[in-house]
Amino acid sequence: MTIRAVKTAVSIGRNGVGGSFILQCQKMDFHYCDWFGSSKGMNGFIKSLLPKFAAAHPQIEITVSPRPNKHPVIIGHYINGKQKAICTRNMEPLQILKKVELLRDASGEKNRRITKPVQSINPSVRGVWSPYHGEGITV
């Protein structure tokens, strides 16, 4: 039997904490139509802005394919196996760039309402601080 370290003593890897950050967005599909007017901005984006974006993000696989007679759409594929799609009909190229950046920065998780200012998956050893414990604070 091999010797194993104590499980509790091993730190769980966190993306980007003390190590390399892996972008959660793996792949992005760009769909456009040659005929639809709503694809005008998307076609311009693919021609002018996509080459720079693709060169700046070599870790993202990018596919460009027509989808005839449909509105333009960007589909982001994430490491957790989920997808996010954004319709970009009638958008300008710079507006589309914002959406592309949004998909790039997304984690792929479902959108959830955040009610607390701090979220952590590591509960503090010291517990929640309370003003009524300890030596107290003189005001």
Next chain:
Amino acid sequence: MRRLPRLRGPASALSSSTSCLRTPLAATCSSTSTTPQHTSAPAVRSTHVWQNNLQRRCLSTSISRCDKQAQTTTPVATEEIPSTPAIAEEQPAELEEENSYYGDEIEESTSSKPQIETDLVYPGERVEAQVAEEITDADYVPAELGTGLEEVGGFQDWWDRPGHWGESKKYVGFGPLEKVTDFAVMEVLTRRAVIEALAIREHGKQNQKHASERARAYHKRQVRAALRALVGGEEVLGIQQVDLVAGEGSPVGVKDVGQLEAVWNSLIGNKDSSNRVPEAPVIEHNEAMDLIKAWGTEWKKATVQDPVLRFYIAKRLQRLTGHVIADAKIHGASITIGGIISAMARKPKPKKLAELLDKTGVLADLPNVQVYPRRVTPIDKEQMVGRWKLIKKELEARDLPVTGHDAKHSKTVEWKWARGES
């Protein structure tokens, strides 16, 4: 050819009784006259009233019959007929029906007309198959149903069949079938077009002295032929050697006006080629580049102010290169020869984005980008991961449709219900 053999021949029908032939007319004439003599008269007497096939038939092939009819007509009828215009209006429709019965006799009369020379291939004589009783072949079994029998003959798509539509009837375009795309060749042809246009204009100036209508019409025809002419061989070299006088902002011209006479002669000498489709220019790219170097760039800065000259240049360029220059561009305020070249030499825009990306190559160098020229289908996606062959094999093993739906496996149950199937 008579279609109904049981009917009597038209000659006998006519000779025996004209009233039989004219029966439909009786009904039409009844509104104006009730006497039967009136109805039999018009075919003979009213040669000035009717102009139709039957009348021509009577006059051309059966004069004796008409004479007989003339003898049988009464004086009363001859007097009354010109005063009944209703008959003249109603007769042709009735006679058309008769013509359909006596078509063979009308053919006789039309055969005397001069034949029009044409290269169209007309359908031949009508051929009828033997009736079943006349066939002696013991193996012959008459079909009881028409389904499955081979269809023979017929005139459907007759003119679309090879060889039927005459060569002379085919459309001949003004420009070559394929446009010239080589810029160097285009530039050489533009210079040639300018020289030829100058020659045509110069000839026009000389002919303006002739004020007669006939001379002007002749000149117009000559110009039209010159604009369509296709010059080839060594004559082209002669045209290209004409020296242009051109500088920045100055109107284009030639050093020696006498040279234009030779150009005009070469154009008019080849006017027989005006109905031919122009072929691709014989000049090669390297040859054109050498000529462009020798000519320099000054000649392209010359302006073309004369609207007539602009028109001639545009037409000659269309004939030589196949490029149509828009009127707005050729008739601009001040256009240079270089402007004409650039208006013509604009590359057509790619119709599809994928073509443009392929052409520009902006995404080609990026290893993480894949551009597809067509829609990526679910089958494509399966093929990309190497699963499609397996899926296809399993579908076939289960007797399921590989793509789409078949009769057994329709889309939904509701689809069957909608079609009245249970």
